[in-house]
Amino acid sequence: MRPIDLAREHGLSAQAIRNYDDAGILPPTERSQTGYRRYTPLHAQALRAFLALRGGHGHQQAMEIMRSTNRGDTESAYRLIDAAHVALLAERNTRTEVATALGALSTTPTPISGRPLTVGELARRLGVHPATLRTWETEGILRPERDRVTGYREYGPDCVRDAQIAQQLRRGGYLLHQVAQFLDALRDAGGTDALSAFLDAWQDRLTTRSRNLLAGAAQLDAYLALLDLT
Template identity: 40%
Template structure:
């Protein structure tokens, strides 16, 4: 820490607009590097702590506080590979979300592009719906068990009864299953259709999610750049790259 300016605890807190107790919490969590102490027992804060605090705030904007604590604590323990692994996991989550949006959109386009079978324009029992959709009644029961279909029960008899919306849902499930889509994607498509009720709104919602995902990705990119600059200032990246 030779040559670095010393900071008082209150000034470190003021640099980020937080309380002194939050600074102490960040120290305890490893978000900030360890401090030395004066002979009288006071913590010694330096420019590095202020830089680490600024990086932590930027990291939290992109990755959230849980992953920020994980990454910076690993860095300050000298475990850079663990920090990089945590960062990679965060970017992998975004990649998974992006792929899921694409798959849901693809499945939705499959539904719109498919040739819909004529479904009853009134409440219908399971046998009639199965015949119209082209599957066995046992298949409809299985989809109901998985939460994909929600028929109601007829009073007195207990027979399953499908209204027009549920008959359409059965058609969607059958179409997507024939296309090889997994149940989680089918569930997502049905949820979208049930929540919006209109195909154009589904498309708009998926587009909105994709744009938000892009914004989150950019925030993480900025966070990673800030972290790299912090590591570069302390010489951290050079060690693994040099094989030392």
């Protein structure tokens, strides 16, 4: 088989196949007397395994899995695969925790008795440093009012709710700009629609990655079975 024969199945270029070969993603390749690479069904299955693994593990880790497999170090390959499943399980648990925490928060602000909270009061309520709240404001996560006389920040019901949601999302590993984007969507949607869409999209990503990991494992298993026969 020529590079183009392997490439055609996946809509790749012949050069991409040569690059994968040089990177150690494919098993050692024999060459013809004229120097051309000669591929076999084993190489074709290695390519299928790599492309399938890439969907769940990403390019770099999929490449490391194939390199380890091709040099006979299946223990390292299995460790990389196991680590991906452990990380996915941790994220799945985090998503459940965030969903539970956000579900306990009302997306409709509840009245705060008395005056709005100061930055220090809100920080104590959340158990964070006041500087954290100021950073969230800079990132567009919080939008406190200002006292007309003193200029001090005032956190009313909207800000308290947004701060509580931001705290849960940060615990879930979301970056500041992602938290800001979510709260913008929540404000635009006016309530629970954005919250449900956010949690549903997160669940969809987890499901997709789980399926991709399964697909990659199946193709790698087929490749290992061929290796056993060689």
